[in-house]
Structure formats: C-alpha cells, structure tokens
Amino acid sequence: xxxxxxxxxxxxxxxxxxxxxxxxxxxxxxxxxxxxxxxxxxxxxxxxxxxxxxxxxxxxxxxxxxxxxxxxxxxxxxxxxxxxxxxxxxxxxxxxxxxxxx
Numbered sequence: 506x507x508x509x510x511x512x513x514x515x516x517x518x519x520x521x522x523x524x525x526x527x528x529x530x531x532x533x534x535x536x537x538x539x540x541x542x543x544x545x546x547x548x549x550x551x552x553x554x555x556x557x558x559x560x561x562x563x564x565x566x567x568x569x570x571x572x573x574x575x576x577x578x579x580x581x582x583x584x585x586x587x588x589x590x591x592x593x594x595x596x597x598x599x600x601x602x603x604x605x606x607x
Contacts, residue, residue: 513551516583520547524589529582536578546579554580565596 519525533540557571565584569577577598584596 513548516551517547519583519586525582525586528585529579532578532582532585536574536581538575538578543575543578546573546576550576550579550583563595565594567596567598569598569600 520529529543530540532538533543553572553576557568567577567580567584572580581598584594587593588596
C-alpha cells in the first residue's frame with residue numbers, strides 16, 4: 506500500500522483497505538454501532554488521540570472515557586488491524602483510567 510504523507514493521511518488510506526473494512530464491520534457489529542456513525546470519526550482520529558496521550562508504556566491503552574463510542578469503535582479497528590502485522594503493538598481497552606494521587 507502506498508501511503509500519502511502524514512499520519513492522518515496514512516490512516517485514511519489504511520481505512521480503505523479490505524483488511525480494515527472487514528475488521529471495522531466486526532467492531533461495529535460487536536459494539537452495536539452504525540457504520541455511518543463510525544466512518545466519519547476516522548478523519549480526525551489522529552488529532553483526537555494527540556489530546557489523550559498518557560505517557561509511554563509498553564502497551565497502548567484505549568480508555569473509553571476519552572472517546573465517544575463511535576471513536577472507540579474506529580480506534581479499536583485500527584489497533585486490531587495493526588496488531589496482526591509483524592511486530593504489531595500490544596493494546597488493551599479499558600473502561601476508565603485510574604488516576605494516581607500526586
């Protein structure tokens with residue numbers, strides 16, 4: 506796949522692949538969402554995720570409280586697709602983020 510420059514452009518290109526579409530359909534069904542509600546979220550996921558960075562540990566954490574249900578569906582799709590690649594990143598989905606007192 507030839508990816509256009511830029512992270513969001515690359516995500517947009519990946520979202521058009523057969524592998525992504527297949528996983529997305531499964532996520533939409535599992536989460537009881539509508540494809541027409543999840544698809545628009547793809548176009549701004551990179552900017553949205555930049556606002557919710559919580560440090561760097563060895564496993565990516567998708568915190569549901571940081572995103573709408575449709576955004577979570579789209580993000581989980583990207584994470585599932587990449588986890589099947591050689592050297593894909595580990596990830597987990599969590600209902601809430603536990604804050605530590607500082």
